[in-house]
Amino acid sequence: MRDIDKLRNIPMIHILKKLNIEAIEKKKEQYWFKAKWRNERTASVKCEGNLFYDFGDYSGGNTIDFIMKHFSIDFVKAVKWLRKESTSFSFDPPKQNSFSELKKKKSYCIDNVQQLQNHILIDYLNTRKLNIEVCKRYLVEVYYTVNEKKYFGVGFKTNKGSYEIRNKYAKLALGQKWFTWINNTNKSIIVLESWSDFISLLTLYPKCEESKDFLVLNSLSMLSKADQVLNVYPGLLFLLDGDNAGANATEKCLKKWSVIKSSVKDIRYLFDGYKDLNEYLMYKSTKI
CATH class of the missing domain: 3.40.1360.10 (Dna Topoisomerase Vi A Subunit; Chain: A, domain 2)
Known part of the structure; x- marks a missing residue:
């Protein structure tokens, strides 16, 4: 639906105010705040325009992605919430930012690759309405370490042997970007x-x-x-x-x-x- 673009373009600062999340402005139009989905003393999530990036687990996205993560809900429920609250938001398009400064080289290691069976990852795929039997033919579970922290996600292998990684919170590539x-x-x-x-x-x-x-x-x-x-x-x-x-x-x-x-x-x-x-x-x- 056409209003999806409007919802994903709501400025993040409006969302934070609606959720009573305290934000600290570091630079013009750049804000930092503490992640509500984990205990932390120092703000580790940055937002700018309609985008956010979580330095704690190297994930990010637009406004809809943030609502999914904040409430631990799927895409459809996030859209419902934003539609319900939309009258209190400004729909002026924010400045687009690539967060290229966040894409710094990270130290990572792939610990294990195995057949797709983890119920957490399967639940994630179900939220996207994907046929699980088809997923099992083309996707794997990848367990990996980034900067000495352990993670796991759905992996899709490229022709260079690298992996596109996805889970409920993360979207990244392990290895060379390729088709x-x-x-x-x-x-x-x-x-x-x-x-x-x-x-x-x-x-x-x-x-x-x-x-x-x-x-x-x-x-x-x-x-x-x-x-x-x-x-x-x-x-x-x-x-x-x-x-x-x-x-x-x-x-x-x-x-x-x-x-x-x-x-x-x-x-x-x-x-x-x-x-x-x-x-x-x-x-x-x-x-x-």
Whole structure:
């Protein structure tokens, strides 16, 4: 729904005031506060605009992500809460910030990789309405250490052997950022931005698992490195996100590949009106 973008763009400082969370301004429009989801003496969470970053567990996101974390609730319940409280918020779009200064090099170690079975991670995947049997075919459990602290999450392996890691609170990459090519020697390939969209696609349309190949970028920036894969196929299907970045990338790809390919299509109509396919799946599965 279109109001989702408005909800995720509510300035974080308005959310903190609503929740009576004391914030300390360190620099202009940058605030620090103590995480309510753990005991701590020093503020370790930073927010700016509509974004937050938790230095305690290296997670972050937008306003909706924060409400999910603060109340330990799923996406749908977070949206309900924000909609209910929306009259007290300003919807002026905040300045966009990449938090690039937070992406400093960290010391990490992968301790163990095993079959997906942890009920905490499975519960997390269930909140995203993903078919668990499909998840077990493509995802693993990764136990890892970052700066001497132990963590675990769902892992999606790239073609470089690195892992995209997700859990209820964290979103990060362990190792080199790269794409994941699922090559079943079919004649057409579907290009997606994230593994959650890939598994959402197989949840909604299970038959396409055998009829199509897949390129999961894991980051839109990987699109510039994917020519070696896309050159293999006569048919290209682009299922990138519905935001401005995804729309611009799709338009460029259509212009570039239509000249030399027999079939190049934009199939984002599969989630028309939503940010991406996983968001569509979550709303399709749960009526608000």
